Amino acid sequence: MRNIGLIIKREYLTAVKTKAFVITTILVPLVGIGFFLMILFLVNHQPSRTFRLAIVDNAGGLGTSIAQGLDAKLPNGQPEFTVLKTIERPPSLDRVQDELRSQINSGSLDAYLLVPADLDQSVQLHTRNPGDFALQGPLTAALNHAIILNRLNARGIHVDDASDITRGADLELIKITKSGETVEKGQSVGIAIALVLLLYMSLLIYGIIMMRSVLEEKTTRTMEVLISSVRPFDLLAGKILGVAATAFTQLLIWIVSLLLLLSYGAAMAGTMGPDSPFAGVHIPASLIAYAVIFFVGGYFLYSAMFAAIGAACSSEHDAQQLQWLAMAPLVFTMCIYSLVLSDPSSTMSIVLSEIPFFAPVLMPLRISLQTPAFWQIGLSIVLLFSTTVAAIYASAKVYRIGVLMYGKRPTLPELARWLRYT
C-alpha cells in the first residue's frame, strides 16, 4: 500500500508540474469563455440598422398592407423595416428591376420584393445578402398577412383588424421532469451535448495520458528498475489512481470555472429578461452525481485498457496503431449519441446505454434528457463496474507480462510461463 501511495504521488506531482498541464488547465476554460462571450456578443449585437426595402407589386393593391405588416421595432426603438417606395404594376418590369439593382449595388437600398401578378407563384426577395435569415420570419409574416387580407377582400369580406384574425398560435416547449416542468428553449439539449463532449474528451485524453505514462517507463527502461522494487499490480494501480488524481484536479478546476460562468450567466439572464439564452439553465444535482459515477467507472475501464496497450507496445509508433482498440468504442459512442439524443427512450437507446463501453457517455446523456427508470441506471452501473473490475484484472495480467517485454510481442508459451511463474 505504501508503494501504491508513493507511485500515485510521483505520477500526480510529475503530471501537475508539467507546462502542458498548466497550459491546458488554464487555456481550455479561457478558450471556452472566449467562445461563449463571442456568441453572447454576436447575439446581443444583431443588426440595429433599419432594413431599406422596395416593393414591386405586379398584382396590385398589396404594397400598403405588406408595409403595414412590417411594423417590428429594433431594440433601439427604430423600425426594423422601412419601405422606401412601392411600384405598382410597372409598365417595364426589366427597367424597374435594373434601376433597383443599381440602387442596391450603390448601397442606397438593401433589397426589393417582387410580388408576381399571379399570387399562386412565389414572391421573390432580391437581396445582396441572402444569408440574413433573421429577415425571413418577419417578411414572410407580412406577406402572408397581406395576401390573406387580399383574398378576404376578393371574397367580399372586409375586416378592420385582419392581424387579429390571422394571428397564429405560439408553440412553447415545456420539459416534463420528475420535479416539475420547465420552459424549454434548447438548454436541455445544450447541457446534454456539453455533457457528452466533456465525458468523451476526458475519457479519451486521460486514457491516452495513461498509455503514454506506461510507455514512457518502458521506452526509458525505468520499468526494469521499478519492477525490482514494486509489484507490477501496485505499479499499475498507482499509475491509474495517480492519473485519476490528475484528471480530477483538472476537471474540478474546469467545473468550478464553468459553475462561475453559469452563475455569471444567470446574473446576466436577470438583466436580459426571459429571452436570454440562460433563462431556465439548471443542472440538477442528481445529474452531476450520476455523471461523476459514470465518469469514474468509465475512466477506470478505459485507462485500464489504455495501460494494457501501453504495456504491450515497445514504442510510441506501435502504440499509435494499437490505441485504436481502446479508442474505437469511444469514437463509436460519438457516432451514435445523436440517435440517443433524438429518442432517449427508444429500445435502441436503452440497450446502447446498458453496454459498459458506451454507458459512461450515453447513460448520463439519457439521464440529462429524460431520467430513465432507476433499474436501467442501476443495471448500467452494475454492468459498467463489473466490466471495469474485469478489465483491470485482465490489464494487470497483460501489464505484468508486457512491461518487461521489448521488441516482438511475446509468444503464447512464453505468456503462459509468465502467468505460472510470478
Place this chain on the structure above:
Amino acid sequence: MDAISLENVTKSYDGVTAVTDVSLRVREGAILGLLGPNGAGKTSTIRMVMNILVPDEGKICIFGKPVSQETRQSIGYLPEERGLYPRMEVRAVIVFLAALRGLSQADAERRANEWLKRLELSDWADRKVRDLSKGMQQKVQFIAATLHQPKIMILDEPFSGLDPVNAAMVKDIMLEMRDRGSTIVLSTHLMEQVERMCDSICLIDKGHKVLDGDLRAIKQSYGKNTVRIEFSGPDTFLAHPGVASVNRFGSGVEAKLKPGADAQEILKAALQAGARIDRFELLEPSLNDIFIEKTGHA
C-alpha cells in the same frame, strides 16, 4: 551460503539460444566479474537473476530461495540501459526509488544528498535527468541502485560513459560496499577493472560458460607463461621457436611462450642477437589474454 546460485539454466528466444546450461555460484561477500563478448548472454543471465526474464530450464536461487518478487526486492540493480524518468529532477528520482525500497522520506532525502555530494552531483540535484550528460546519468543510476544498501548488487556495465576519475570513484564505492558485506555481480568489458576488483570471474561465450572460479587460482593454473621484456637493439630473437605470440607495447614486448618452452633460452637468444636487456620478467597471463584465448576474440 551462496548469495546467488544458478543450476543448469537455459534460455532461448524464438529458437535462438541465449544461455545454455549455465551453472554458477556467487559466494556471499564476493565480487564476481561476469565477462563475455557482446551478445554472449551476460544481460540475459542478469535479467533471469532479477526475475525479469524466466528461464526455460534450470533453477535460480537467491540466498537459497527461488527467485521471486521478494528476492528481486533484495537486489540493487543497475540495468545496462539507463532507466530513469527523464522529466524528473535528479534528487526527486533518487528519493522516489529509495522510498520504494522502504526508506523513509527523510532518510531517503538525507542519503540522496550525501551521495549526490560524494559523486559531485550536488549542483545538478534540482535539474531534470534529461539535462544531464550520459556519464552523470550513469552516476545517478548508480546512486539509485546502491542508496538502500542492498545485500546483493547487480551492476550491468557500471563504468560505461564514465571518465577515469569517475570510474575510480565508483570503483571505490563498490569496494566499500563489499567490505560492508554486500555481494556484487559486475558485468563489464573492462578487463583491468575486473582484474583489480573481482575475487572471482565467470566467462560466458555464445551462451555457454567457458570458465569460472577464483581469479587468482585461474591465473595460477595458466602458470607463468608470459615474459615481459624491455630492451634496445635488434628484436630478431622474438622469432625464437619457443615464442608463441608477441604483444608489442611502447616500452617493450610481452612474449607468450609455447607450452614447455624455457624462458632462459629466449634470454640467451636475445643476448646473442646483441639486444640490451633492461627488464626481463616472468608473468602470469593477463585476464585479457585469458579472455582472448578462451573466446577467440577480444
